[in-house]
Each structure stands twice: as structure tokens, then as C-alpha cells.
Amino acid sequence: MNRYSRQTLFSPIGIDGQEKIRKKHVLIVGMGALGSAIAETLTRAGVGKLTIIDRDYVEESNLQRQLLYSERDAQERVPKAEAAKKRLNEINQDVDVGSIVGEADAQLLESVAPDMDLIMDGTDNFETRFIMNDIAHKFRIPWIFGSCVGSFGSAFTIIPGETPCLQCLMKKLPMNGQTCDTVGIIAPTVQMVTAYQTAEALKILSENNNALRNTYVTFDLWQNQTLSIKADATKNPDCYTCGHHPTYPNLHYEVATKTAVLCGRNTVQIRPSGCSNISIEGLTIQWRKAGYEVSGNPYLVSVLKGDYRMVLFKDGRALIHGTNDVAMAKKVYHSLIG
Template identity: 55%
Template sequence: MNERYSRQTLFAPVGEKGLNKIRGKHVLLIGAGALGSANAEILARAGIGKLTIVDRDYVEESNLQRQQLYTEEDVKEKLPKAEAAKKHLQLINSEVNIRAVIMDATAVSLEGMLEGVSLIMDATDNFETRMVINDLSQKHRIPWIYGACVGSVGMSFTIIPGVTPCLNCLLRSMPIQGMTCDTGGIISPAVMMTVAHQSAEAFKILVEDWEAVSPGFSTFDVWRNQYQTIKMGKAKKKDCLSCGENAVYPFLQLENATKSTVLCGRDTVQIRPPRSLAIKLDKLAADLAGSGYQVKSNPFLVSLEHEGERMVVFGDGRALIHGTKDLAHAKAFYQRILG
């Protein structure tokens, strides 16, 4: 018995056979923030064969409260999260093949990375990317595990192509603006609870114990002591455009992606969502003000300032990000605010 994994293999549903399966699998982890760094550490300690980590951001001081892999030194060096995660994980388990990819996760960039992937783990911060993951999962028949948390609330759902409903079945359309960590805050126990659900489901899939996979959508509030799991079997839609009988994978199509454009002669990027939203501007302004942003608003728009940048959000979801010409940076800022 390999001493490193001895306690894991003593757990009967894993055993030596399960360990060998884990060591032969490749997990694609999208996002290296709170959920991503914790899931990555659990997978690395468990002996996953290959782990590919995709993230577009770098480590900031505000991350240290809940993103457990990172240190103050990473903040000083402004290390990209994917590289910082790889650095720390290799010190934890040098046996694992870890690939760090610093990029924006889009339909085009992700599709070329799926060969040999056994499982996709969602650790993103926006629904646009999740819907892309969902369609790629269905198209390439790769299971994925959804996870999200904000405030003291977390949720998780395991999606197996051809078996469970997909995320598009559940949502039918892109959700409108809600709280994000930048507007509603977050406490680390909500992160850890979400990660516990995601990583447990990951183990079940990696050892191929399909009967043990949860059929439900789990939600919990660690502050208000609330927990529920809703069985979702009946939510599967035959006419779903992502997983139905005539699937066309709509979120892989360019017209359904967020549009970003540098405005001529200005240090300003315009962001437009793929379809018009109905932003509650008064609520958005109140949430942002409560999170420490400098906010001005009127019935038509909300203007906020953050670290020298200014964003103006309109009621239909369109936004102007002033002080930059970097499209990827502007898009990331937009998604941090509007999810």
C-alpha cells in the first residue's frame, strides 16, 4: 500500500482500485480563486493524475481571506493565480502532473483543451463561463460539477451528459444580475462547504462509483443553518438546446458571448451582454455602496469607482469601463460586479 494515500485507500468505496483510477484521470479546473484553489489542493493531495488549472487573474490581498493556497508573497509578486496554485501544489504533491494556463476561459479557448479530460470542475465567478462549460460538457460528453457561493450561501450540482438535466435545463436563459462576492461579500466557511460537496462528487466520478453521485441540487446557508437538496431528474428537458434531442449548443456560438469594444479615442471599453438584462439599478447601487465602492446613481445608470477605474452600468446591462483599453481586464471587472 502506498503510505501517502493509505488513509484514502482504507475508505472502502475508494480502495486501491479507486486510487489507481484517480491516478489515471485528468481534471480540467476552470478558475483558481476560492473554490478553485481549495478543489485543486484536495485533488492534488488525493493523487489526481493530471490537473489543468485555467485562470485569467492574479493574486490580490483581498483574496487571502478565503483563497487558501495563496500567500502574502504571491500578492507582492502579483503572481497569476494559475501559476501560484501550481507552485504551491507541486510542493504538496510532486507526483501530480500540473499544468497552469493563464487565459480567459471562452468557448474557443476551452474547446481545444478537452482531449483526455475526465471531469470539468467549475470554479468560475460568472454564469457566462458556466454556460459555455455546460455546452462543452454536453457536446463532448464530459461530466462537470457546478459550484457557487456568495455571502454565507453555497450550492453545488453534478451534471452527467445523457443522464442528468444540464444547467440550461435548470435556467433556460442567462440569469439576470444578482449578488457577487464584490457586492455581497463572502465568508470562508461557505467556500469550504461548497468545496466539500464539489470534491466529494469529483471523487465519486473519478473512481466511477456512478450510483453514489448525488441526483440533487444542494444549497445551504452556513450562517442561517439552512440546508436542502432538491432532486432534479424531472427538470431534464427534451427540447433543451444544450442537451435535448436537437441540441445546438447555443452558448458556444459567438452571438451569445458578451461583446466588448474599445471606444475610439478614449481609454474606455464598452461591454454589452448577449441579450438585454433588467438591472435593478437602485439595488445595485445600494449593494455597491455597502461594499465600499464610491457610487453615484440616477434612474438611468449607476456609476462606481474602484482602484482608479470607473464603471458606468445602464439598466439593460450595458456598461462603460473607463481608464483601460484592455478588453479582458474590462470584462473581468464587469463580471465581478454583475456576475
């Protein structure tokens, strides 16, 4: 216990709380900026078991804010889940770290969720977050949302049966669609979001739920602004995720994003669920400000990102040219669309 002596001296946790933390199993979905910082904090805090999931590999542009990775990891393109596991084992051998290199889709999350005490959001897209939201409510597991871009961040703790879910929240507090690839991000934004997330995690893991934050917190570090919003009123009794008659829609195949490799074209088609008209003009302005080469017409927009070209249609459908790899195509899509 000497290792955690400063943590146990904190009276709300104490020795009893530390023992509770040691017996808990946490799932972290996404091992980018948020996920890697969350994983390091919980590993140093002595959580009993971590399961980490990520589909991506380490790149040089990650090193500015993703704390667990080295230049060698980027040079060798090591999968983030494996690079993170190696580093976490070096930090604290007492923590059982399990890594999964793969897509955090409904099937995978349903298979691992029953063993979890807490789910942590380290993702970079709302498609995966809505799947996590349904999984958490189906299995009655607390989960902690976090999001950041530029100098702006937000966090919210979701307790099934008590708080509004992410679907309820986003209908009242819509996101702006910006991504780190279009407006950038500074490392302190990540650290601030994960400070909120991991503080809430320690409360849940040590069974101090009475201390949980009951507001949606959002901030802009550059503009020195912080806002804490009471979210209780956003809870919808008819919500398909957290309402009286849940159906967990994001776990159903028919509402999932569809992908198809186009034969002989080195192209992947992505069709998100619930396609509707989008603002091609707004995206064109955003991408040009970020320095991307953009062209198009009233029906579609084409944007060049590195070795890949994405053509986006007004109905939300996209063609990712330059790859037959579905995972890479989805990575390009989410980096530009959000």
C-alpha cells in the same frame, strides 16, 4: 501507495479506485477560492493530471479564502494559474499539473476538453459556466457546478445524458446576482461548497457513479439552513444544450459577450449577450450597501471601484473607465454584476 493509505482504506475507493483516480485528467476552470481548494484536494488525493485555467493574478484580498497563495504572490501579482501550479507541485510531485494563464472562452475550452475526464467549476460568473455547460455536453464530460457568496453556497453534479444541465436548472432556480465584492464571503462557505464538489469528484474519478448525489444542494451556514432539491423535473427535452436537438448556443460567437476598446478614452465597452432591461434601482441599493460611491439617473448608474468607474445602462451594456485591458474590464464587470 502508502501516501494514499488512509484513502484506500476507505472501502468504496480501495486500491482499485485509487488506481483509477491516478489515471484521470481533470480540468479546473478558475483558480480563485473554489478552484484553489478543489485543486489542492485533488492533488492530495493523487489525481493523475490537472489542467488549471485562470486569467487573473493574486491580490491581497484573495488571501482570506484562497488557500494556495502567499503574501509574496500578492505582492508580486503572480498569475493565479502559475502560483497555484508552483504550490501544487510542492504538495505532490506525482501529479502532472498544467497551467494556462488566459480567458476560459469557448475556443480555449474546446481545444482542451477532448482530453478531460471531468470538469470542475471554480469560476465566479455565469457567462463562463454556460460555456462550460455546453462544452461538457458537446464532449460528454461530467462537470460539477459550485457557487458561493456571503454564507450561501450551492453545488450540483451534471452528467450529460442523465441529469438536467445548468441551463435547465437556472431557469427553475435563478441566482440572486450577489457577488463577493458586494456582500462579501466567509471562508467556511468556500470550504463547504468544495467539500461537496470534491466528494462528487472522487466518486466520478474512482468510477463510483452509483453513489453520486442526484439533488441540487444549497445552504446558508450563518442561518444554519441546508436544502437538497430533487432536480430531475427541471430537465427540458427541448433545451439547446442537453435536449434532443442540441445546438450548444454558448459556443457561438454571436451570443458571446462583446467587448471593444474605445479609442482614446481609456475605456472598454462590454455588451453581454441577450441584453435586456435590468434593475438599476436594485443594483444601486446593493452597491451603496457595500460602500461603493454610486450616482446615476433613470437611464444609467455609475459606480466607482478602486481606480475604475463602471457606467451601466438599462440594456445591460457597460463602460469600464480607467483601463484599455479587456481582461481587467471584464473582471471589474463580473465582480459588480455577478
